[in-house]
Amino acid sequence: MNQSFDFGRWWLLVKKHWYENQRKYTLSLVAIAGLLLAWFTFIMVLNPYEPIDPGMQFGTYYFGLFIVGCLFASLLFADLSSTSKGINYLSMPASHLEKLLCALLYSVVVFFVVYSAIFYLVELPMIKISNAIAHTHWSKLMYKSGNFHEAEVINVFVMPNRPAGVPNIFFYFLMTYFAIQAAFILGSVYFRKFNFIKTVISLILACAFLAFLVGQLFHSLMPSGNYYHGITSYSFFTNDDYENGKIVQLPEWIDGVLKLFIMYTFAPIFWVTTYFRLKEKEI
Amino acid sequence: MINIQNLHFSYRKKPIFKGLSLQLQPGHIYGLLGKNGTGKSTLLRNIAGLLFPDKGKVEVLGFVPGLRQPAFLQQVFLVPEEFYLPDVPLQHLVDHHAPFYPLFDRKRFEKYVTEFDIPLDGTLQKMSYGQKKKVLISFGLASNASMLLMDEPTNGLDIMSKSQFRKVMAAELNDQKCIVISTHQVKDLENLIDRVTIIDEGKILFDQTVDTIGKKLSFRISFDADEVKQSLYSESSLRGNAIISRNTDGEESKLDLELLYKAIIVNGPLVQSVFTA
Numbered sequence: 001m002n003q004s005f006d007f008g009r010w011w012l013l014v015k016k017h018w019y020e021n022q023r024k025y026t027l028s029l030v031a032i033a034g035l036l037l038a039w040f041t042f043i044m045v046l047n048p049y050e051p052i053d054p055g056m057q058f059g060t061y062y063f064g065l066f067i068v069g070c071l072f073a074s075l076l077f078a079d080l081s082s083t084s085k086g087i088n089y090l091s092m093p094a095s096h097l098e099k100l101l102c103a104l105l106y107s108v109v110v111f112f113v114v115y116s117a118i119f120y121l122v123e124l125p126m127i128k129i130s131n132a133i134a135h136t137h138w139s140k141l142m143y144k145s146g147n148f149h150e151a152e153v154i155n156v157f158v159m160p161n162r163p164a165g166v167p168n169i170f171f172y173f174l175m176t177y178f179a180i181q182a183a184f185i186l187g188s189v190y191f192r193k194f195n196f197i198k199t200v201i202s203l204i205l206a207c208a209f210l211a212f213l214v215g216q217l218f219h220s221l222m223p224s225g226n227y228y229h230g231i232t233s234y235s236f237f238t239n240d241d242y243e244n245g246k247i248v249q250l251p252e253w254i255d256g257v258l259k260l261f262i263m264y265t266f267a268p269i270f271w272v273t274t275y276f277r278l279k280e281k282e283i
Numbered sequence: 284m285i286n287i288q289n290l291h292f293s294y295r296k297k298p299i300f301k302g303l304s305l306q307l308q309p310g311h312i313y314g315l316l317g318k319n320g321t322g323k324s325t326l327l328r329n330i331a332g333l334l335f336p337d338k339g340k341v342e343v344l345g346f347v348p349g350l351r352q353p354a355f356l357q358q359v360f361l362v363p364e365e366f367y368l369p370d371v372p373l374q375h376l377v378d379h380h381a382p383f384y385p386l387f388d389r390k391r392f393e394k395y396v397t398e399f400d401i402p403l404d405g406t407l408q409k410m411s412y413g414q415k416k417k418v419l420i421s422f423g424l425a426s427n428a429s430m431l432l433m434d435e436p437t438n439g440l441d442i443m444s445k446s447q448f449r450k451v452m453a454a455e456l457n458d459q460k461c462i463v464i465s466t467h468q469v470k471d472l473e474n475l476i477d478r479v480t481i482i483d484e485g486k487i488l489f490d491q492t493v494d495t496i497g498k499k500l501s502f503r504i505s506f507d508a509d510e511v512k513q514s515l516y517s518e519s520s521l522r523g524n525a526i527i528s529r530n531t532d533g534e535e536s537k538l539d540l541e542l543l544y545k546a547i548i549v550n551g552p553l554v555q556s557v558f559t560a
Contacts, residue, residue, distance in 0.1 A: 003352045003353055003354060006353070009353060009383070012379075012382050012383060015379060016379040016380065019371065019375055019378075019379050020369040020371060020379070079367075082367070083363075083365050084363065084365040084366050084367035085367045086333075087328075087331075087333060087361065087363045087365075087366070087367070088366070088367045088368075090332075090333055090351060091331065091333070091356060091359075091360075091361055092356065092380075092383060093353045093356035093357040093383040093384065094353055094356075094383065095351075095352065095353050096351065098353075279351075280335075282333060282334050282335060283328070283333045283334070
């Protein structure tokens with residue numbers, strides 16, 4: 001029997017987690033659907049002349065994803081905040097890796113898929129209703145004249161009408177979400193109480209520290225100038241010649257590696273840290 | 284089975300153990316006695332891998348408990364004082380928890396649950412604290428874990444259930460199993476344990492088998508003032524003076540665990556001297 005990972009044991013854990021939490025999860029999903037429904041209705045009531053535009057769809061999806069996803073993540077290891085539940089959790093004969101992967105399956109994969117499905121399930125009819133309402137109001141207002149543009153359901157993962165060469169910012173948002181959610185997963189193991197608030201404060205402090213590092217410390221070490229097209233090229237001026245700046249460009253591959261690092265490594269780093277924190281957790 | 288050497292443990296700056304050493308063998312039911320806050324639960328959690336020693340060695344069944352490997356967790360079952368069971372039907376609990384214990388015996392679980400007067404088709408959500416505790420004890424016994432650790436298991440049990448508990452536990456012991464019961468309700472363990480370990484302020488004050496205690500000490504009621512004066516420990520009661528004295532005639536008396544516990548706490552060195560002589 002493998003002491004680090006055994007698929008059969010992990011699957012038992014996944015099933016057990018579902019049976020113990022199915023009622024709570026189902027109710028939460030109904031609540032999310034209800035909130036989305038209420039929000040879209042509120043927008044339609046607020047401005048019945050315009051259908052729900054892509055910006056609003058995008059904003060709603062990511063706002064909900066960030067808030068609910070991080071809240072869910074911060075509750076993921078809530079058992080460890082209670083002595084009785086923590087003993088039950090840590091004494092369960094499964095490895096730390098299996099416990100973490102089970103938690104990641106529900107919080108990262110299942111939550112994301114189900115949240116997206118519910119979003120579209122609510123959004124599809126709401127866009128149709130919004131179009132119909134807006135069209136009716138528009139017709140009355142314009143005396144059946146003018147051009148009315150119906151809203152379409154957007155793909156929240158692909159930036160609409162993206163010019164060639166412009167990166168897909170929506171994908172960046174998604175990657176940022178996974179990184180921040182991973183920080184909340186770590187926070188749920190790291191902090192015993194008020195882990196959501198403590199994680200928020202920690203993230204703010206970390207961002208402030210990074211801003212200070214880049215803005216103040218690095219800036220004081222560099223010659224007078226600015227970053228130019230990313231952080232691997234730097235434009236600076238010599239001998240007070242503010243008109244003819246020089247650009248120092250690091251090799252292009254460094255830019256690529258840095259982008260990949262920032263986009264894809266934060267979440268795994270937090271997951272791995274969570275694993276080690278779980279291993280050293282004492283109750 | 285359990286080998287604890289020079290265990291040091293503290294909660295932040297409050298030291299609990301300063302060099303505790305203890306060996307526990309299979310085939311015994313150990314009674315771990317002590318006042319509240321003396322480190323009984325901490326010791327059990329160190330054995331179960333829920334707390335890690337600051338210094339020293341804890342080895343259980345050849346495993347380092349702190350690693351919490353699945354093979355170790357399958358063989359060590361802890362019934363904590365503060366326990367948690369999910370609000371699911373009893374059958375669901377067995378269906379989804381039992382597969383983690385390869386030696387789990389469902390029939391035995393149902394037998395124990397029935398003996399404790401718990402309906403098999405019941406739901407944990409609707410059960411009282413005592414009923415849930417009986418379910419957890421039944422589950423622990425049915426898991427066939429080699430090491431059963433129980434922290435105040437009789438807390439919350441009614442009189443009938445306590446008696447049932449003693450009966451079930453006595454029937455459960457075999458040569459491969461080691462049962463450690465921690466409690467401050469010493470009366471509940473009488474006729475059950477075969478070794479008494481008293482812990483106080485993080486130290487082992489007393490550690491003897493019930494057989495040895497019976498051979499060395501005599502527990503009885505006395506009305507003789509001289510005998511009371513010469514005893515190792517005495518306390519007056521409605522029936523006379525309950526005393527502990529040296530067993531000089533070789534006749535074994537019924538162990539009064541509560542009296543022994545008080546004697547060790549109040550007059551430890553004198554009682555210990557009987558065993559070291």
